[in-house]
Amino acid sequence: MNLRRISLLLILLLATAVAVDAQVTKQPFGKTPDGQQIDLYTLRNAHGVEAKIMNYGAIVTSLKVPDRNGKFDDVVLGFSDFDSYLKNDPYFGAIVGRYGNRIAKGRFTLNGVEYKLATNNGENHLHGGIKGFDKVVWTAHQLTTKAGPAVALTYLSKDGEEGYPGNLTANVVYTLTNNDELKIDYTVTTDKDTVHNLTHHSYFNLAGEGSGDILNHVVTINANRFVPTDAGSIPTGELKSVAGTPFDFLKPMAIGARINQDDEQLKFGNGYDHTWVINGRPGVMRFAATAYDATSGRVMQVWTTEPGVQFYTGNFLNGTKTGKSGKAYERRNGFCFETQHYPDSPNHPSFPTTTLKKGQTYKSTTIYRFSTKR
Ligand code: GAL
Numbered sequence: 001m002n003l004r005r006i007s008l009l010l011i012l013l014l015a016t017a018v019a020v021d022a023q024v025t026k027q028p029f030g031k032t033p034d035g036q037q038i039d040l041y042t043l044r045n046a047h048g049v050e051a052k053i054m055n056y057g058a059i060v061t062s063l064k065v066p067d068r069n070g071k072f073d074d075v076v077l078g079f080s081d082f083d084s085y086l087k088n089d090p091y092f093g094a095i096v097g098r099y100g101n102r103i104a105k106g107r108f109t110l111n112g113v114e115y116k117l118a119t120n121n122g123e124n125h126l127h128g129g130i131k132g133f134d135k136v137v138w139t140a141h142q143l144t145t146k147a148g149p150a151v152a153l154t155y156l157s158k159d160g161e162e163g164y165p166g167n168l169t170a171n172v173v174y175t176l177t178n179n180d181e182l183k184i185d186y187t188v189t190t191d192k193d194t195v196h197n198l199t200h201h202s203y204f205n206l207a208g209e210g211s212g213d214i215l216n217h218v219v220t221i222n223a224n225r226f227v228p229t230d231a232g233s234i235p236t237g238e239l240k241s242v243a244g245t246p247f248d249f250l251k252p253m254a255i256g257a258r259i260n261q262d263d264e265q266l267k268f269g270n271g272y273d274h275t276w277v278i279n280g281r282p283g284v285m286r287f288a289a290t291a292y293d294a295t296s297g298r299v300m301q302v303w304t305t306e307p308g309v310q311f312y313t314g315n316f317l318n319g320t321k322t323g324k325s326g327k328a329y330e331r332r333n334g335f336c337f338e339t340q341h342y343p344d345s346p347n348h349p350s351f352p353t354t355t356l357k358k359g360q361t362y363k364s365t366t367i368y369r370f371s372t373k374r
Contacts, residue, residue, distance in 0.1 A: 023043065023044050023045065023144065023148070023149035024041060024042065024043055024044075024142040024143075024144065024149045024150070024151065025041070025042045026039050026040070026041050026042075026142065027039065027040050027042070028040075029054050029056075029082045030056075030081070030082025030083060031082075032056065032086075032137060033086070036137045038054055038055060038056045038082055038137070039054060039055055039140065040052050040053070040054045040061065041053050041054070041055075041140065041142055041151045043148070043149040043150065043151065043174070043175075043176040044149060044176070045148045045149065045176045045177065045178050045180065046148070046178045047066075047178070047180060048066075048072065049064065049065050049066070049176060049180050049370065050062070050063070050064045050072075050176075051063050051064075051174065051176045051182055053140075053151050053153075053174050054082075054085075055137055055138045055139070055140040055153060056082070056085060056135075056136075056137055056138075057085065057088070057093075057094040057095065057133065057134040057135060057136065057138075058094065058095035058133070058134075058138050058153045058155075058172050058174075059078075059085060059088070059092070059093040059094045059095075059134070060076055060078075060093040060174070060182070060200075060202050061076075061078045061079070061085075061093055062074050062076060062078060062324070063075050063076045063182065063202070065180065065298065065370040066372065067296035067297055067298055067372060068296065068297025068298075068372040068373065068374060069297075073207075073208035073209075073296070074208060074209050074324060074325075075204055075205060075206050075208060075209065075298065075300075075370075076092075076093055076202045076203060076204060076205075076209060076334075077090075077092050077093075077202075077203040077204075077205065077209045077323055077329055077333065077334040078092045078093050078209065078323065078324055079092070079321075079322075079323065079324060080323075080324045084321075084322075088134065088135075090203065090314075090316065090317060090321065090329075091127060091134050091201040092201070092202070092203055093200075093201065093202045093203075094133070094134030094200075094201045095133050095134065095153075095170075095172055095198060095199070095200055095201070096127040096128055096132055096133060096134050096198065096199055096200075096201050096338075097127075097128050097132060097133035097134075097157070097170060097196065097197070097198040097199075098128045098132070098133065098157055098161070098162065098164050098168060098170075098194075098195075098196050098197075098198070099117075099125070099127075099128055099164075099195060099196060099197045099346075099354070100127055100128070100197045100198060100199035100201075100310075100338060100340050101126070101127070101197060101199070101275070101310060101338075101340060101342075101343035101344075102121060102124045102125060102126050102232075102233055102234055102343045102344055103117060103124065103125040103195075103343075103344055103346060103347070104124055104232075104234045104344050104347055105119070105123050105124060105125075106118060106119040106123075106124060106125035106129075106163070107347075108195060108346035108347055109346075110165065110193055110194070110195065110346070110355065111193055113165075115163055115164065115165060116163050117129055117162055117163035117164065118130045118162045118163055122232055123232070124232060124233075124234060127201075128162060129162030129163070130162065131161075131162065132162070133155055133157070133170065133198070134201070136155055136157075138153040138154060138155045138172075139153065139154045139155070140152065140153045140154075143173070143175075145175060147175050147177045147178065147183070148175050148176050148177040148178045149175070149176050150173055150174060150175040150176070151173070151174050152171065152172070152173045153171070153172045153173075153174075154169065154170065154171045154172075155169070155170045156168070156169050156170075157169075157170065159191075159192060164194055164195070165192050165193065165194045166190040166191055166192035166193065166194035166356075166358070167190065167191045167192070168188065168189070168190045168194055168196060168356070169188070169189045169190070170186070170187075170188050170196075170198060171186070171187040171188070172184060172185070172186055172198070173185040179369065180369065180370045180371065181367045181368065181369045181370070182367070182368045182370075183365065183366075183367045183368075184200055184365065184366045184367075184368075185363070185364075185365050186198050186362070186363065186364040186365070186366075187361060187362070187363055188356060188361070188362040188363075188364075189356075189359075189360070189361050189362070190356050190357075190358060190360070191358055191359075192358050193355060193356070193357050193358055194355070194356055195345070195346045195354045195355055195356070196354060196356050196362065197340050197341045197345065197354050198340075198364075199306075199310070199338040199339060199340040200338065200339070200366060201336055201338055202336065202368075203314055203317075203333075203334030203335065203336055204291065204300060204334055204335055204336070204337070205293075205333060205334045205335075206291060206292070206293035206296055206298040206299075206300060207293045207295050207296050207298075208296070209323055209324060209325065209333075209334070210323050210324065210325040210326075210327035210329070210333075212330075212333065213256075213330070213331075213332045213333055214255055214313065214314070214332055214333065214334060214335045215254065215255050215256025215259065215332060216254055216255070216256060216293070216294065216295075217254070217255050217291045217292065217293050217335065218252045218253065218254050218255075218291070218292045218293075218294070219249050219252070219253060219254075219255055219289065219290065219291050219292075219311070219335075220249055220250070220251070220252045220253075220289060220290045221249035221250070221276045221278075221288070221289045221309065221311060222250070222278055222279050222280075222286070222287050222288055222289065223242065223249070223250075223276035223277050223278050223279055223288075223309070224241060224242060224243075224250070224277070224279055225239045225240060225241055225242060225276070225277040226239070226240055226242055226247045226274050226275065226276045226277060227239060227240075227274060227275040227276075227277065227308065227342050227343065228240045228265055228274070229265070229268055229269070229274065229343070230268065231268050233268065233269065233273060233343070234343065234344050235275075235342060235343050235344050235348060235351075237348055237350065239277055242276075245263065245265070246258035246259070246261050246263050246265075246266060247265065247272075247274065247276070249276075249289075249311075252290075252292070255272070255313060255332075255335065259271050259272065259313065269315065270315035270316070271313045271315040271332065272311050272312065272313040272315075272335075273310070273311075273312045273313065273315055274310065274311065275308040275309065275310045275311075275340070275342050275343060276288075276289075276308060276309050276310075276311060277307065277308055277342075278304065278306070278307060278308060278309055282305065282306065282307035282352055283305055284305060285303055285304070285305050285365060285367075286303065286304070286305075287301065287302075287303055288302040288303060288304045288306075288309045288337070288339060289301075289302045289309055289311070289337050290302065291335070291337075292373070296372070297372040297373055297374060298370065298371075298372055299370070299371045299372060299373055300368055300369065300370055301367075301368075301369040301371075302337045302339065302366065302367070302368055302369075303366070303367040303369065304339035304364075304365065304366040304367070305363075305364050305365050305366075306339040306340055306341065306364055306366065307341055307342065307352045308339070308340055308341060308342050309337050309338065309339050309340070310336065310337075310338040310339075310340055310343075311335065311336070311337060312335065312336040312338065313332050313335050314329075314331065314332045314333055314334045314335055314336070315331060315332065316331075317329045317330060317331050317332065317333055317334065318330070318331060319331075337368075339364075339366040341354045
């Protein structure tokens with residue numbers, strides 16, 4: 001190779017590196033009450049799709065995707081300033097853990113020892129307790145990957161935190177792929193047997209956050225069965241067929257079509273707030289659910305290796321939180337597809353296990369894929 005060719009190659013390499021680098025930027029977003037610096041990472045893919053993620057709670061604060069005419073809107077609920085996230089009781093955009101969803105009475109037994117967790121949802125434990133993974137500062141660094149811009153976040157949850165055994169290390173990588181996917185890769189390890197169930201808690205509104213309710217979104221869920229609960233949203237232990245119930249989303253159906261039916265499970269959940277048992281083999285990446293908004297043409301597909309997906313229709317939103325565009329988020333202004341293991345698994349030996357053994361590495365991936373249709 002002559003000198004000219006080598007320098008051309010170098011320029012080319014440099015240009016690519018600069019272009020790729022430009023896809024992730026970092027800016028200060030605020031400070032926690034104890035003075036820790038919070039940064040916001042902006043990921044932008046080759047099509048201009050943009051996600052903003054912060055190192056507090058590993059929270060996705062914004063996700064801008066095009067509609068069928070190429071107009072970008074932010075399709076996740078959230079706040080415009082950091083301080084509002086300190087009172088983020090709906091868990092907007094967060095990674096929840098150590099155990100996403102509920103553990104009955106905050107108790108479970110592992111290796112013959114009973115562990116008592118913080119109870120923060122009536123008598124039950126919810127989303128990791130009083131200070132779950134959504135309320136802690138993660139260590140973050142930006143990555144440039146072949147698939148697209150990414151941010152890697154790590155949190156070490158100490159032995160005894162919120163009552164859980166073991167030092168647990170959670171690593172979450174968000175990649176905004178050039179296929180317009182928000183891909184979440186989880187890697188979890190522990191130095192002592194424990195239980196875990198991390199999930200992602202974005203509230204979506206494909207018509208744009210702040211644009212009203214999601215009842216006209218048309219949803220499909222790839223599940224023949226769901227996990228019925230008692231009045232406190234704790235599983236009864238049964239995996240029930242969706243056939244003939246308002247929980248049958250095997251064929252596309254508007255969220256609002258049956259949500260007010262006289263159905264005990266809908267009453268217990270105040271709407272949909274249940275885990276569906278995704279068809280196919282847990283551990284294998286497969287189609288979980290899709291949502292379509294006819295006004296914008298936006299489609300979101302959810303793919304996962306997890307056994308279940310909690311479909312929650314924002315039933316507890318009540319107008320007391322003001323969102324990014326200055327509008328109050330009312331009941332059912334967003335919905336979540338939280339891919340996860342079933343609630344209260346540590347107390348249901350028949351459910352897929354949420355036990356992580358000392359020295360084991362747990363890996364899991366979920367993809368939210370965006371597109372449009374006419
Ligand atoms: C969901 C859960 C709901 C509610 C919500 C937060 O994941 O299923 O019952 O707790 O989080 O408001």
